Amino acid sequence: MEKISKLASENGILILSKSTCCLCYAVQMLFKELRVHPIVHEIDHDPEGKEMEKALVRMGCSGPVPAVFIGGKLVGSTNEVMSMHLSGALLPLLGPYQ
Amino acid sequence: NTQFVPSRRMGLCDPIHQIVMWDDFKGSDYLDSSPAMMLDFEAKPEQQQVFSKNNTSGASHRYDQEATKPDKVLRRLAQNREAARKSRLRKKAYVQQLESCKQRLVQIERELHQAKKQGFSAGHSSETTTPHHGGTTLNQCVVAFENEYRNWAEAQDRHVDDLKRALESNAGDSELDALVERGMKHYSHLFSMKASVAKADVLYVMSGLWRSSAERFFFWMGGFRPSELIKVLAVHLEPLSEQQRLDVSNLRQSCQQAEDALSHGIEKLHQIIADMIVGGRLGDGNCHLPEISAAAGKIDSLVRFAGQADHLRQETLQQVTRILSPRQAATCFLAMSDYFRRLQTLSSVWSTRQRQTT
Numbered sequence: 001m002e003k004i005s006k007l008a009s010e011n012g013i014l015i016l017s018k019s020t021c022c023l024c025y026a027v028q029m030l031f032k033e034l035r036v037h038p039i040v041h042e043i044d045h046d047p048e049g050k051e052m053e054k055a056l057v058r059m060g061c062s063g064p065v066p067a068v069f070i071g072g073k074l075v076g077s078t079n080e081v082m083s084m085h086l087s088g089a090l091l092p093l094l095g096p097y098q
Numbered sequence: 099n100t101q102f103v104p105s106r107r108m109g110l111c112d113p114i115h116q117i118v119m120w121d122d123f124k125g126s127d128y129l130d131s132s133p134a135m136m137l138d139f140e141a142k143p144e145q146q147q148v149f150s151k152n153n154t155s156g157a158s159h160r161y162d163q164e165a166t167k168p169d170k171v172l173r174r175l176a177q178n179r180e181a182a183r184k185s186r187l188r189k190k191a192y193v194q195q196l197e198s199c200k201q202r203l204v205q206i207e208r209e210l211h212q213a214k215k216q217g218f219s220a221g222h223s224s225e226t227t228t229p230h231h232g233g234t235t236l237n238q239c240v241v242a243f244e245n246e247y248r249n250w251a252e253a254q255d256r257h258v259d260d261l262k263r264a265l266e267s268n269a270g271d272s273e274l275d276a277l278v279e280r281g282m283k284h285y286s287h288l289f290s291m292k293a294s295v296a297k298a299d300v301l302y303v304m305s306g307l308w309r310s311s312a313e314r315f316f317f318w319m320g321g322f323r324p325s326e327l328i329k330v331l332a333v334h335l336e337p338l339s340e341q342q343r344l345d346v347s348n349l350r351q352s353c354q355q356a357e358d359a360l361s362h363g364i365e366k367l368h369q370i371i372a373d374m375i376v377g378g379r380l381g382d383g384n385c386h387l388p389e390i391s392a393a394a395g396k397i398d399s400l401v402r403f404a405g406q407a408d409h410l411r412q413e414t415l416q417q418v419t420r421i422l423s424p425r426q427a428a429t430c431f432l433a434m435s436d437y438f439r440r441l442q443t444l445s446s447v448w449s450t451r452q453r454q455t456t
Contacts, residue, residue, distance in 0.1 A: 022370070023402050026363025033355050078406055086352050086413045 003056035013038035239298035318408035330382035
């Protein structure tokens with residue numbers, strides 16, 4: 001979906017979120033702890049929100065929110081972020097943005 | 099600071115010093131339970147038996163009153179004292195028995211009340227060996243889960259036996275690998291069981307109600323805290339290579355960060371739910387039903403958190419087995435089971451102790 005690709009490419013680290021989603025907040029806190037500052041875009045406050053949500057599901061995002069993009073590419077939802085962090089694969093990705 | 103002045107007679111002490119000693123013990127517990135002091139300097143040698151060291155009546159305070167009485171009376175008085183003492187001991191034992199029965203009754207009442215409140219058949223504490231059906235409405239999913247969990251625990255015990263055997267018999271890497279793989283699958287199975295019951299009652303899962311009290315004390319989000327588990331396991335893993343030590347340390351730090359992030363998310367949920375149900379007029383319980391019902395809907399968000407916590411546990415175990423050798427990994431699984439077993443024992447010891455406290 002265009003809007004998503006645009007947002008992802010414009011921002012080093014992007015989290016698509018919903019304002020009511022506490023798990024999204026948890027992921028934001030993790031990034032804060034890792035000393036990066038992702039852009040958080042709340043799709044429930046976006047007029048194209050419903051479309052974006054459907055697109056995320058099509059892209060295979062399990063949440064569908066939170067949806068984390070790093071360097072323009074979809075990393076995944078909470079599961080993927082946590083797995084990567086435990087395996088040590090997340091920090092190298094965040095390096096350029098710290 | 100009295101000193102015994104040895105008397106002509108066997109084992110008797112100077113009367114004046116005796117009085118001083120009695121004053122030392124007056125008003126203390128000593129009188130009832132201590133061995134008898136040397137008594138009655140006036141008694142004839144053959145009567146010294148009655149007041150010998152083996153006479154545990156311990157009533158040294160009476161000797162000066164008895165000093166002038168005839169021996170028949172003295173004998174009777176001694177027998178009375180002994181009878182009184184035995185009676186006191188019997189009464190004490192009976193009261194202790196009553197107290198511990200009372201404690202047990204209080205506990206049973208509490209468990210019954212708990213079971214009724216939660217509306218399912220108990221058996222959620224491992225201290226009670228027979229589950230009792232205290233609830234008027236049984237939550238079928240929870241009952242099914244608890245049954246399945248009992249089976250899981252038995253299978254886990256069998257796995258632990260196999261691990262012990264393999265480690266003791268110096269089994270090869272491929273056998274140990276297979277055992278570790280089996281352990282991982284077993285935990286996977288538990289996590290998917292939990293995911294199922296979480297859909298029915300996530301608060302049940304988050305409270306860890308199927309585990310013993312001490313385990314629940316150490317719980318985080320319905321299960322063991324991964325970073326804490328790594329600390330526990332590290333104790334049994336020496337020697338570690340430098341690379342392993344580094345990897346384990348990094349893993350523990352990553353777990354801690356992930357746990358903290360999820361905990362922050364839960365705090366946010368607390369806040370949101372609290373905001374929903376607080377406010378408005380005090381005392382108007384029924385008035386707030388709409389807000390409270392909405393809050394109940396919000397509790398559903400916990401399901402994702404419970405899932406994330408289990409996912410973190412699974413990933414931690416995965417990483418641990420990746421970092422360690424097959425033998426070390428097998429030891430890990432053994433150590434894990436042992437740790438939970440010890441916590442269960444702690445629960446039993448604790449609850450027994452509570453029942454015995456008067």
